[in-house]
Amino acid sequence: MKLQQLRYIAEVVKHNLNVSSTAENLYTSQPGISKQVRMLEDELGIQIFGRSGKHLTHVTPAGQQVIDIANDILSKVESIKKVSEEYTKPNQGELNIATTDTQARYALPQIIREFIKRYPKVNLHMHQGTPSQISEQAARGDADFAIATEGMHLYTDLIMLPCYHWNRSIVVTRDHPLAKITKPSIEDLAQYPLVTYVFGFDKASEIEKSFKRANLDPRVVFSATSADVLKTYVRLGLGVGVIASMAIDANIDKDLVAIDASHLFAHSTTKIGFRRGSFLRGYMYDFMLHFAPHLSRDVVEKAVALRDQQLIDEMFASMTLPIR
Amino acid sequence: MKLQQLRYIAEVVKHNLNVSSTAENLYTSQPGISKQVRMLEDELGIQIFGRSGKHLTHVTPAGQQVIDIANDILSKVESIKKVSEEYTKPNQGELNIATTDTQARYALPQIIREFIKRYPKVNLHMHQGTPSQISEQAARGDADFAIATEGMHLYTDLIMLPCYHWNRSIVVTRDHPLAKITKPSIEDLAQYPLVTYVFGFDKASEIEKSFKRANLDPRVVFSATSADVLKTYVRLGLGVGVIASMAIDANIDKDLVAIDASHLFAHSTTKIGFRRGSFLRGYMYDFMLHFAPHLSRDVVEKAVALRDQQLIDEMFASMTLPIR
DNA sequence: GGAATTTACGCAACTCGTAAGCATT
């Protein structure tokens, strides 16, 4: 068994069992991969991939187990490399952050600006996507961190640490009736069509909950993943925006009126997640500390040692998190 | 980075940094290992081993981290092999059990006899040692299971599942004064010199606790790790034996009187431990089930999924375990 | 001086790439 063979089968799976495109992606030849895959199968005495003739059609049950472990191994191989780089070039390396549009646009810029100043030799890559894409990237090891508010809890391979709470605001044009109400009720809001985040994407659930509690049925006429897009459609008069408060810029959004809605909707919590068992570089700890000041190295290491997500949640339940 | 290189550094550490003996043990040449070790160090750009001239003297901090991860990787490589063997030869393989003398002698024989009958093609190996040796063997992957009563809690790499409770008996010769008392008190017992298990070895702690609680100071004149040895010295009149009840055989020990001491000492719990993250063969689940009937595959898998030892302990706290 | 590691060298094995053959969609 060779590490390359494990790399090959893992990559083949990631390329939907297409060996040719896998080879292209790895800058190697297709026959080379084919051969190594079959050699591994021969050595283990099992089929990892099901075949119809010469085509790979599916992953066998045994194969799936092997691939899961192989990914674990490959991730640990990366950890070894990171360990050595931590000693050879402590302030140099990669930082891959997978996050949602809102975080990338409003929560992260200041942090990242400081981070780049502090670690000019660390190459920073931002990956945007839906919460589930983000979580998977982190769980697969394609990203060091996943930063999102929802949808990460499904991945047991991720350790998630709460970073900050945030509330929503109601956003309307200056001439909208709601603009004159300083503290609108949920019933007030229910009278108007809504413009808010895509359900299941970021945080629609908290909004739905509040309406359900009041036995109301919100009418979402437009949803998107990006606060900027939402604001644009609020400006077009499509409806009333319900948007993360941090996404409102007093300078840029002068033409809009933002009304705090923390009395209507429970706060949400943005979390940072990383792969269980992955080695964290010094600058990664530092990044977390600057993103969420309560996440000191000690705290993070303690949380990791707890292993169980529920215990981690309990650990932070007693801590007061910043509110943005 | 090659798997062999990781294997080599791990083995060199296990052989106290003696490359020659490592080579001998791996049936390969000493220069081969030396070279691969240095090639890995060159690739990573760090020293794994500290050297004084040509001799390896110690493991560097960076090296220790690398070695820890390497052991993880190697253990997962073994898991892949086990997975494939589970499909190719489901009733064939190895079972390495590390345990204490008492377990091997009194608790396991019946289980193992049945197991061998059930799985004639599984090669069974028993490793005896102190609880800490046992735990380390399991944590290192040298043994599939560690079975012991104490000393395993220190190894966070081990998942431990409680198997059964057991009590102690007072063992004396027929002519001893205590032989006539059916339910001796702790004060009765304190009048005589004791013969019991080595402290820190198996379970002396519970005995000490009971005496301390009564403000008494037990006088242990002889201690050993094996119940058979203890009985021998009881026969010599050295003192009163305090021995696991299961270690008393009504047939063999006719010349001795055994008095149940469950009212004097709290019961102890024997646990079975295995390495976190290791793949368990079907027959391993079966072994656990027969050793401790409450440890069905479902229960074990649920416990493993909990990850945290404390949560596992809580899970079993509500279950009633067998008493032996 | 003895034990242990490094260096040097040569053989065998292996990985990988190209090109041709063949099955599947």
Next chain:
DNA sequence: AATGCTTACGAGTTGCGTAAATTCC
């Protein structure tokens, strides 16, 4: 017919063993 996997073969590399040199205790 096109796409994609397998077989075949050759070149370059690498892993490993033996023997000699070197260093440490």
